[in-house]
Structures are given as C-alpha cells and as structure tokens.
Amino acid sequence: MAEWWHELPLSALDEQQWELLCDxxxxxxxxxxxxxxxxxxxxxxVRCRYLDEDTCRCSDYPRRxxxxxxxxRLEQNTVGSLDWLPSTCAYRLRAxxxxxxxxxxxxxxxxxxxxxxxxxxxxxxISDEFVHPDGYDEYIISWVE
Numbered sequence: 162m163a164e165w166w167h168e169l170p171l172s173a174l175d176e177q178q179w180e181l182l183c184d185x186x187x188x189x190x191x192x193x194x195x196x197x198x199x200x201x202x203x204x205x206x207v208r209c210r211y212l213d214e215d216t217c218r219c220s221d222y223p224r225r226x227x228x229x230x231x232x233x234r235l236e237q238n239t240v241g242s243l244d245w246l247p248s249t250c251a252y253r254l255r256a257x258x259x260x261x262x263x264x265x266x267x268x269x270x271x272x273x274x275x276x277x278x279x280x281x282x283x284x285x286x287i288s289d290e291f292v293h294p295d296g297y298d299e300y301i302i303s304w305v306e
Contacts, residue, residue: 165178166178166181166182166251166255166261166265166267166268167260167261170255171237171240171241171252171255171256172237172238174237179237181267182251182252182255182267183251183252184249184250184251184261184264184265184266184275184280185216185217185218185266185272185275185281186217186247186249186250186275186280186281186282187208187212187214187217187218187281187282187283187286188204188246188247188249188250188281188282188305189233189235189246189247189250190208190209190212190217190219190282191204191205191206191207191208191209191282191286191302191305192205192207192208192209192289192297193205193245194297194298194301195245202244202245203298203301204247204301204302204305205297205298205300205301205302206285206286206287206300206301206302207286207287207288207289207292207297207300208282208286208287208288208289209229209232209288209289210288210289210290211225211228211229212286212288214282214283214284214286214288215283217275217276217281217282217283235252240252240253240256241253241256241257247305247306248306249262249280249306251265262278262280264277264278264280285302285304287300
C-alpha cells in the first residue's frame with residue numbers, strides 16, 4: 162500500500178508498520194522531570210544508558226522493559242494520550258491525524274534525514290551512567306520542541 166503511514170489509522174498498523182513509524186529521534190529516551198505542582202514536563206539532556214546515541218536506537222530493544230523497568234512502551238491505544246511526547250513524534254502526529262514531516266524516513270526514503278534536519282538527539286545527550294538522578298535538573302534542555 163502506497164504511503165500507508167498517511168492513510169492507515171494507528172489501530173490498523175501491524176507490528177512491522179508500527180515499528181517503522183518510529184522516526185528515530187530518540188527524544189522519548191531522554192529522562193524527563195515533571196513539576197509536581199503544574200504537571201509540566203521538562204526534558205533533560207540525559208539519555209537512557211541503553212540508547213546508542215549514534216544510531217538513536219535502543220541497544221537492547223527486545224529486552225528494554227526488563228533492563229529498564231520504567232521504560233514506557235508506546236502502544237497504539239495509549240500513544241495519543243501521552244502529552245510528554247514531543248510535537249514532532251511520528252506516533253503523536255499520526256494519533257492526531259497529522260501527516261509525517263518531510264524529514265521522516267518513510268517520506269524522505271533515508272534514515273539519516275532525521276539527523277540531518279537536527280530533530281534527533283544525536284550528539285546532544287549524555288548517558289545516565291554519568292549523571293546522578295538527583296542532578297538531572299542541572300541538564301534541563303529547551304531544544305526538544
């Protein structure tokens with residue numbers, strides 16, 4: 162099917178299509194902080210230790226929920242309600258019925274286009290191995306959106 166990513170609702174995607182929809186930005190793998198009073202979410206520069214920053218992919222994807230118990234699995238029936246996903250996230254865009262951007266690999270035909278467009282975290286993060294969780298607030302960033 163031509164341009165299934167624009168035509169099919171998320172609920173109609175098979176497992177392979179669901180995985181292909183990921184734009185590879187890796188912003189979901191950044192640690193986030195939430196203000197308890199306002200519920201506002203702040204992204205940090207700190208990434209999960211299992212994220213390969215060069216590829217912006219999990220180095221142990223099949224076992225990610227075992228390796229990181231609080232790793233949130235994006236699912237078709239809940240992704241539309243995850244307001245902490247960045248506005249550029251392909252899952253969030255499609256859940257809202259919006260088209261994928263020109264830099265998305267399904268549109269451009271090239272997986273590096275997300276990096277070339279400056280949308281991914283490549284070269285802009287630090288592993289959580291090197292930051293104490295109490296210090297994440299020192300790494301709050303504004304470039305996610």
